[in-house]
Amino acid sequence: MPALPEYRTRILLENHEVPLVPAVFHNTMPEILPEPVVYLKAQIPGATSRAGRGLVRRASTREEISNGLKELLSEENCQGVLVAEAVDIKKEYYAACLLDLGDGETLPGGVLLFSAEGGTGIEGRTGSLLRIRFSLLNPPSAAELERKLEETSNSQQLADFLEKMIATFISYKLTVLETNPIAVLEDGSHLAVDCRAEFEKHAVSKKNVHLFELPENSVDDSTQLEKVIEAINAADPAGTGFFRASREKVPDGTIAVATNLCGGGGKMLWEMTTGGRDDIFSLNESDTSGGLSGFKSYRILRVIMSQPEAQVLILTGSGMAFQNQFHLASAVWKALRESPSPLPCLLRFGGTDQEKAMELMDTVSEDLPVKVKTFKPEIFPNAMVEHLSETATRERVKQKFIPEPGELAFTVETPPARFVYHPDKNPERVEPLCIKECPTGFLKWSGGRITTDPDAKCIGCLVCETVSLLQGNGELTIELDLPGEVL
Numbered sequence: 001m002p003a004l005p006e007y008r009t010r011i012l013l014e015n016h017e018v019p020l021v022p023a024v025f026h027n028t029m030p031e032i033l034p035e036p037v038v039y040l041k042a043q044i045p046g047a048t049s050r051a052g053r054g055l056v057r058r059a060s061t062r063e064e065i066s067n068g069l070k071e072l073l074s075e076e077n078c079q080g081v082l083v084a085e086a087v088d089i090k091k092e093y094y095a096a097c098l099l100d101l102g103d104g105e106t107l108p109g110g111v112l113l114f115s116a117e118g119g120t121g122i123e124g125r126t127g128s129l130l131r132i133r134f135s136l137l138n139p140p141s142a143a144e145l146e147r148k149l150e151e152t153s154n155s156q157q158l159a160d161f162l163e164k165m166i167a168t169f170i171s172y173k174l175t176v177l178e179t180n181p182i183a184v185l186e187d188g189s190h191l192a193v194d195c196r197a198e199f200e201k202h203a204v205s206k207k208n209v210h211l212f213e214l215p216e217n218s219v220d221d222s223t224q225l226e227k228v229i230e231a232i233n234a235a236d237p238a239g240t241g242f243f244r245a246s247r248e249k250v251p252d253g254t255i256a257v258a259t260n261l262c263g264g265g266g267k268m269l270w271e272m273t274t275g276g277r278d279d280i281f282s283l284n285e286s287d288t289s290g291g292l293s294g295f296k297s298y299r300i301l302r303v304i305m306s307q308p309e310a311q312v313l314i315l316t317g318s319g320m321a322f323q324n325q326f327h328l329a330s331a332v333w334k335a336l337r338e339s340p341s342p343l344p345c346l347l348r349f350g351g352t353d354q355e356k357a358m359e360l361m362d363t364v365s366e367d368l369p370v371k372v373k374t375f376k377p378e379i380f381p382n383a384m385v386e387h388l389s390e391t392a393t394r395e396r397v398k399q400k401f402i403p404e405p406g407e408l409a410f411t412v413e414t415p416p417a418r419f420v421y422h423p424d425k426n427p428e429r430v431e432p433l434c435i436k437e438c439p440t441g442f443l444k445w446s447g448g449r450i451t452t453d454p455d456a457k458c459i460g461c462l463v464c465e466t467v468s469l470l471q472g473n474g475e476l477t478i479e480l481d482l483p484g485e486v487l
């Protein structure tokens with residue numbers, strides 16, 4: 001999902017009167033230098049962990065300001081430098097708004113994450129975050145927020161700040177809006193010191209295009225794997241399937257992690273977990289969310305796993321995913337069976353059928369050629385990464401998947417798949433268990449053969465294949481092509 005640099009996120013917040021630390025954006029060297037002390041922040045779209053990479057600097061003298069500006073302005077992809085006043089902070093909070101697409105029982109809404117301790121190191125305190133779900137149509141008033149926050153803070157100013165932040169989040173249809181820290185000054189005023197936003201390109205209204213820097217004639221620097229993902233999305237457009245490979249080399253001494261992050265919440269939790277660590281390197285950004293099919297999850301996982309430097313796969317969402325987690329686990333299992341170089345994984349399932357998902361992985365993990373560890377949604381990624389070094393591998397497993405021969409039963413165009421029936425696995429010609437497990441009624445058994453109901457639809461959930469392999473005799477398998485060379 002595209003991310004806005006801080007200086008652009010500030011414009012959105014300013015439009016809703018969220019108080020911000022005074023700052024000026026420069027995209028060239030200014031003729032008159034600002035008064036020290038200031039913070040210089042390079043504005044590079046998508047850049048995370050800026051402080052660790054020297055892209056945020058405190059400048060206490062004019063010389064430091066001048067040198068810092070020159071260096072940061074020459075950074076690759078730098079759009080400019082935000083020069084922010086240094087303020088005397090008495091207390092810090094953390095707040096973020098996330099889009100929650102809901103599930104079968106809850107409508108889409110927003111989630112406010114709040115911590116009474118903000119600033120650096122928030123990644124180590126993810127377990128202590130307060131979560132407040134809110135309606136996008138009828139968001140909470142400042143008074144309601146004040147009541148909900150009373151155990152952590154009884155400040156009316158903070159509630160006013162959060163009300164305006166939520167209004168910004170809803171007004172621009174953002175998927176993530178984060179302010180960290182919210183600084184409380186000596187006089188009790190609250191200011192956003194740092195902020196960032198993520199959005200869906202399709203959700204940006206025409207009147208706001210200029211705020212979201214959607215390049216019309218941008219140079220296509222897509223990698224081969226990113227082009228494969230584009231083709232997967234074109235053939236199966238439902239749900240979000242985003243993948244972007246890091247353009248940086250894997251630093252020595254780090255664990256190279258391939259990530260399958262689900263939704264803005266998964267991405268944010270992962271960034272909070274890894275933001276302060278220099279021993280973990282994310283090979284790619286990703287987002288699989290919005291109720292995508294199991295077929296699409298499988299294809300995207302195959303792409304993610306095919307990154308040659310990867311040592312381990314992390315899969316996590318916010319913990320309350322819209323996608324059925326059993327369908328997702330079926331996709332993970334299929335990818336691990338069929339990938340020529342499967343990755344050991346740390347998998348965090350959270351959402352509908354999360355127990356079934358974990359049970360499936362526990363059942364099949366003994367027969368897999370790689371280590372697999374599952375986590376409940378209560379276990380946050382900052383605890384998951386404690387298992388990275390014992391799970392990651394330097395020697396990738398190689399395997400050759402040879403599909404069992406069978407008869408092509410039928411094909412499905414969207415999401416695309418070939419269904420293969422294996423009559424030799426069903427010599428008695430009895431109705432296989434998988435037929436009744438199809439959640440849409442698309443599969444039928446007629447005249448000793450698998451057929452389909454023309455009035456029903458295949459949603460690409462993979463349940464039939466999983467049931468056939470685990471509870472049946474392997475009578476039905478599904479072949480999912482990849483649009484390009486993926487190892």
Ligand code: SF4
Pocket residue numbers: 437438439440441442443457458459460461462463464465
């Ligand atoms: S046939 Fe039914 S069970 Fe199989 S993938 Fe399609 S919807 Fe799912």
